[in-house]
């Protein structure tokens with residue numbers, strides 16, 4: 277008899293797990309309470325990139341006007357954008373991708389169950405369908421891939437309906453003239469970049485002293501400076517004391533007595549697993565504020581139950597979720613795989629783009645490793661100058677003694693694509709001299725990496 281496996285959640289953690297399980301011969305069912313494809317496809321990675329691409333095209337128009345000096349023939353301005361059409365483009369992209377995913381599941385003959393799953397006993401889930409009817413299913417193994425929801429910490433919690441978040445911002449009925457974003461993490465910055473590009477006045481409020489917590493200070497400075505040049509205003513180290521909504525502008529009163537006002541406020545203060553009603557107590561699963569506890573094989577304290585993706589809180593990224601899903605699938609089917617978080621690329625899809633992998637200088641030094649860094653700016657790279665993409669740099673981190681590549685931070689250009697070259701170098705523990713043997717095509721943005729290797 278094939279192993280019976282239930283996957284809960286069809287986001288980038290759940291669906292690759294189901295596909296891999298099927299490939300390995302399991303009898304697999306996937307349960308989804310909401311939209312197939314999860315946060316990533318419906319309210320996250322994909323719609324935000326569709327928005328960002330619209331914004332980037334506007335930004336490119338502005339750049340063209342500047343490059344052609346008097347801007348003759350380039351008569352577009354952000355105010356000419358139709359917000360309804362921007363939203364419609366995003367919806368088209370989602371429908372296309374969701375349709376392909378659903379077809380793939382049909383083709384692979386994977387059972388898709390619509391409903392909300394909850395563990396009701398060991399080896400058993402109860403699924404409540406959209407019509408309210410319940411059904412019990414037994415399993416040999418289960419993968420929980422239930423994701424996260426936007427967090428609304430106090431005092432924002434009491435104003436959930438009056439403020440927006442990363443789920444609802446995609447459907448704002450009207451484009452606001454001004455937007456205040458609470459949170460200077462990746463999600464907050466990507467929305468800041470997009471809304472600024474399409475002509476909205478954007479301010480970002482961050483509790484910490486800088487954006488992109490944990491990122492190298494050279495990277496955050498470059499991104500901050502670029503955003504500020506385009507008119508985004510940052511407020512750091514300030515806590516919100518109270519909130520006023522109502523007709524007209526919405527107001528945040530800060531603990532230092534100052535006030536920030538905007539037509540719309542987007543709370544991007546992180547994400548957290550919503551584990552209520554999942555029946556975790558029925559199995560005595562262990563969880564904390566970050567999510568369901570797992571080992572590096574993605575196994576919970578209950579050996580036949582695995583938890584992958586955002587729900588375990590290890591790395592709130594779609595590609596981590598997918599890798600963890602595949603690892604759980606393989607381990608259920610007798611494999612022995614562990615999640616290696618040292619080579620997870622961390623990307624910001626704004627402009628300038630950011631891609632970082634492995635250790636930065638501070639992280640290496642915190643581990644007691646003596647490092648050397650080398651940096652090359654795009655200003656000196658032919659392709660960058662020819663295409664007016666001179667913002668940013670490639671920064672490489674090497675072990676001081678034998679020059680093994682430990683990490684890289686890329687800002688600007690196609691950083692989110694180029695970072696894979698560096699992920700390979702970190703994974704294979706390549707040394708500087710080996711990376712230098714690669715021939716870098718000319719003219720390319722990758723030459724910034726080559727240039728840094730000469731330093």
Ligand SMILES: Cc1cc2nc3c(=O)[nH]c(=O)nc-3n(C[C@H](O)[C@H](O)[C@H](O)COP(=O)(O)OP(=O)(O)OC[C@H]3O[C@@H](n4cnc5c(N)ncnc54)[C@H](O)[C@@H]3O)c2cc1C
Nearest residue numbers: 285287288289309314315316320321393423585586593594
């Ligand atoms: C605006 C935004 C932009 C982002 N951009 C990026 C990006 O560019 N790159 C990147 O790597 N990451 C990005 N992320 C993060 C990424 O979306 C998540 O890391 C990823 O979706 C996590 O995948 P998951 O499968 O763990 O969870 P999810 O994608 O959240 O999927 C979980 C699914 O489980 C379902 N579910 C929950 N409970 C149940 C239940 N009881 N029964 C049945 N189904 C259930 C949910 O309905 C959901 O469909 C972004 C996030 C946001 C919000």
